[in-house]
Amino acid sequence: MFEGLIKILRSISPVKFLIILGVFTFTIFCAQNVQAKEESSISDSKEKFNPGKFVMEHVSDAFEWHIATFGKTNVSIPLPIILHSNTTGWNFFWSSKFKHGTAEYKNFKIAKGGDNDGKIVELNDTGEVADLPLDLSITKTVAGILVSVILLFWIFLTVANSAKRNKDKAPKGLQNLIEPVIIFIIDEVAKPTIGENKYEKFLPFLLTTFFFILISNLTGLIPIFPFGANVTGNIAVTLVLSLFTFVITTFSGNKHYWKDIYNPNVPWWLKFPIPLMPVIELTGVFTKPFVLMIRLFANMMAGHMTVAVFVSLIFIFASSMGDMTGYGVSVISVIFSGFMLLLDVLVSFIQAYVFTLLSALYFGMATEENHS
Amino acid sequence: MVLATFVTPDYGTIFWMVIIFGIALFFLGKFAWKPIIKALKDREKSIAEALSSSEKAKEEMAKLKAGNEKIMTEARQEKENILNEAKKIKEQIVGEAREEAQKEGQKIIESARQQINTEKQAAISDIKKGINELSIEIAEKIIRKELKDNEDQKALINKILKEVKIK
Known part of the structure; x- marks a missing residue:
């Protein structure tokens, strides 16, 4: 019986072996972690992984060149933002001023959600979206x-x-x-x-x-x-x-x-x-x-x-x-x-x-x- | 909603793409494609030329070989001709020599015959003379013996002697 097993293992190529190993471990951990899932879903709810967002962010354009994220720090290369606004004329600055889209700079900010999702919008004094500037940024x-x-x-x-x-x-x-x-x-x-x-x-x-x-x-x-x-x-x-x-x-x-x-x-x-x-x-x-x-x-x-x-x-x-x-x-x-x-x-x-x-x-x- | 942002081309990107790609097209066309294509064409041409020239050399070789063959056959023909001519000349010379010899022989024979004839004539005349004298002697003797007898007989003997011819 033991020799038979070795024979079977020998006939399997390394790639096949890796796939089988993966499937094997996957099923074992699935069975073991049903319990754990219940608990973790409560504790991790605040930063739940959003696959749709992840995939879209991966393939879509951005104002900065994201390299890696360590914990909560995003490492990215800032890229130049070139905007022409009807009120303030031409604006040139680095995308790092937006602090990964969390901050606003010179009345400009990256919109989140809504019709202008992901675009740079210009805010008026009251903090409302006033205009869409001409955006020729090096994305x-x-x-x-x-x-x-x-x-x-x-x-x-x-x-x-x-x-x-x-x-x-x-x-x-x-x-x-x-x-x-x-x-x-x-x-x-x-x-x-x-x-x-x-x-x-x-x-x-x-x-x-x-x-x-x-x-x-x-x-x-x-x-x-x-x-x-x-x-x-x-x-x-x-x-x-x-x-x-x-x-x-x-x-x-x-x-x-x-x-x-x-x-x-x-x-x-x-x-x-x-x-x-x-x-x-x-x-x-x-x-x-x-x-x-x-x-x-x-x-x-x-x-x-x-x-x-x-x-x-x-x-x-x-x-x-x-x-x-x-x-x-x-x-x-x-x-x-x-x-x-x-x-x-x-x-x-x-x-x-x-x-x-x-x-x-x-x-x-x-x-x-x-x-x- | 999310998909719409993907399939809506961003005018900023279009703007930069037109500029950057246009510049790339222009400068690559001028400084990269032109020399590269030229080098490729030149190489293609030089390879084609080398091939054709080697073909030509091959042809030349064949021609040369054929020429050699021709010269050889010509030389052979010449040799044969010369030999034939020599044979002909030899035959001619031999023939001529034979003819000459024959002629000479004929001449010698002719002259010999003449000589003989002269000798013979001389001999005959000698003999004639001898016979004459002998006849005269005979006749004298006869005449001495008989002349007195017959004058007519003497005339007869003379007449007979005249008629005698030695052949």
């Missing part, structure tokens, strides 16, 4: 964008330098890592979709977009400052990216492209008296970049959320069934979070590729000469 997302762009500059200026220096030589190091990806974008994305003789004009945008999205996606997965900002999971960022695609598509659209929209090659009764096809085609012009925006945003947001949900599971169980349950669940949660993160690495590449490929397709449609 966590903007800082994340800056980090991505700085990384972009660093990587690609290095590559460009070594490309210039190593002329007619085999590429080395970073250049060797990046060049195949650039060649992939040129040969597999730009050339087949846009065409041999027109693709070069669009290359700078396609390459910048691809690497910006890829780097933002990947740094978003690293939970250590200065990375970890949810850049591509922010709809404003994806909106601007797809806006660039939209503007470039629209401005590079040739006669053929516009003719296909306003007077497509369909039976006449689809165009007259009700211009059904033109309306559909014109809608398509706007839905294409809109879908680009939503796809990238939703994918990255969902990835971040799922990881946050798995992590918050630990605290849900810990607060509802006791600390030991939390420890037990943490094993499963960490495994699942790790799995999700690895999946997100894949998703990061896929989403960057898909965004670039679809942008290139739209450029290709806009510059296509004939259907033949």
Whole structure:
């Protein structure tokens, strides 16, 4: 019987073993802590864990860059707040003046709840919300964008330098890592979709977009400052990216492209008296970049959320069934979070590729000469 | 409520994103993509050139080889020609020599025959002379013996002698 058990244990891989161990401990602590739960739910009620809030805070934008919380002290990097108020003009100060959103400064404060939840509002003398100032603050997302762009500059200026220096030589190091990806974008994305003789004009945008999205996606997965900002999971960022695609598509659209929209090659009764096809085609012009925006945003947001949900599971169980349950669940949660993160690495590449490929397709449609 | 804040793009973020991404697009386009793409193209071109030049060298080699072969066959042909010519010349020389020898032989024979003829003529005339003298002697003797007898007989003998011809 003992030998049989060892045989079974040997056939189990380490990963499976960890999962089984996690489930095992989880069930044991669940059984043991039913009693404890009753007691703790009363004592912990004042700082009960709110998973919804935790997940939302994790993925949403903020005026400061939160790093860690030790006990009751929040450690965060203050970011610059830039406001323009109708009464006091331009205001520049650090977000640390708000003391993590608890204090007000110069009549400004971060609203909590209500219509302006999370926004900076201006108060009048009586302490009531008077106005919403123009808010151009460098938020966590903007800082994340800056980090991505700085990384972009660093990587690609290095590559460009070594490309210039190593002329007619085999590429080395970073250049060797990046060049195949650039060649992939040129040969597999730009050339087949846009065409041999027109693709070069669009290359700078396609390459910048691809690497910006890829780097933002990947740094978003690293939970250590200065990375970890949810850049591509922010709809404003994806909106601007797809806006660039939209503007470039629209401005590079040739006669053929516009003719296909306003007077497509369909039976006449689809165009007259009700211009059904033109309306559909014109809608398509706007839905294409809109879908680009939503796809990238939703994918990255969902990835971040799922990881946050798995992590918050630990605290849900810990607060509802006791600390030991939390420890037990943490094993499963960490495994699942790790799995999700690895999946997100894949998703990061896929989403960057898909965004670039679809942008290139739209450029290709806009510059296509004939259907033949 | 909470979801609405997520799907509402923040204009501040849009503002900064447009500026930062626009700057990144411009400067990367100018200082990164341009040299990188240029380097990639140059390398592609140089590789293509190297390949084509190696192909050319291969072709040249083949051509050279074919040339060598041609020269070899030509040399062989030349050798054969020379040999043939030599054989012909030899045959000609031999033929000529034979002809010459034949002619010379003919000449010698001819001259020998002439010599013989002259000798013969001389011999004949000698013999004729001898016979004449002999005949005269005979005739004298006969004549001495018989002439007195017959004048007519002497005339007859002369006539007969004249008619005698030694062949």
